[in-house]
Amino acid sequence: MTTVDVPFWKRKRLDELSRDEWESLCDGCARCCVHKLEDEDSGEIYYTAVACRLLDISTCRCTSYSDRTKHVPGCIPLTAKRVGEFQWLPHTCAYRLIAEGKDLEPWHPLISGSDQSVHEAGISVRGRVIPEEMVDLDDLEDFIADFDDPGQAADDDDMDDGDAVADDAAEEPR
Numbered sequence: 001m002t003t004v005d006v007p008f009w010k011r012k013r014l015d016e017l018s019r020d021e022w023e024s025l026c027d028g029c030a031r032c033c034v035h036k037l038e039d040e041d042s043g044e045i046y047y048t049a050v051a052c053r054l055l056d057i058s059t060c061r062c063t064s065y066s067d068r069t070k071h072v073p074g075c076i077p078l079t080a081k082r083v084g085e086f087q088w089l090p091h092t093c094a095y096r097l098i099a100e101g102k103d104l105e106p107w108h109p110l111i112s113g114s115d116q117s118v119h120e121a122g123i124s125v126r127g128r129v130i131p132e133e134m135v136d137l138d139d140l141e142d143f144i145a146d147f148d149d150p151g152q153a154a155d156d157d158d159m160d161d162g163d164a165v166a167d168d169a170a171e172e173p174r
């Protein structure tokens with residue numbers, strides 16, 4: 001096998017990736033684009049089924065990615081140097097996996113060749129979150145979600161497509 005046969009995420013460190021390579025590592029799960037709560041005593045982070053107001057919950061993509069930090073101050077761009085600091089990243093996150101020396105999962109678009117595989121595998125938050133506008137943010141505790149549980153889904157009545165938020169204890173995306 002020659003060097004060119006080895007995918008970039010296996011032969012480069014995160015801080016060696018080009019901009020395009022870095023962006024392509026994101027699997028599009030949007031697990032990082034939901035409101036999160038932090039237990040002040042334990043430091044434990046809890047995900048909720050309430051999406052950031054800029055998230056298109058049908059595509060799981062940010063509707064204003066290039067300007068996201070202007071619109072959502074709590075959205076902290078993920079960088080190679082800071083990946084290790086972001087303990088709140090889901091264990092399925094490609095950046096976290098690579099930072100921990102692991103390989104991408106079979107459903108990752110770079111492996112499957114399809115940007116739908118992350119949804120088909122039940123990894124993304126599609127169908128499992130509701131827009132921020134539908135929730136009183138003081139009630140976030142009522143929406144704590146486990147995205148590793150394939151049975152967890154937002155109530156059908158709350159599943160209208162639309163933009164949704166995030167910005168609490170630990171909020172941020174890529």
Ligand code: SF4
Pocket residue numbers: 025026027028029030031032033078089090092093094095173174
């Ligand atoms: S940054 Fe990580 S958690 Fe967020 S959407 Fe991309 S792969 Fe998923």
Ligand code: SF4
Pocket residue numbers: 032033034052053054055056061062063064065068069072075076165166171172173174
């Ligand atoms: S958390 Fe950041 S990247 Fe995700 S939808 Fe909100 S503003 Fe966009």
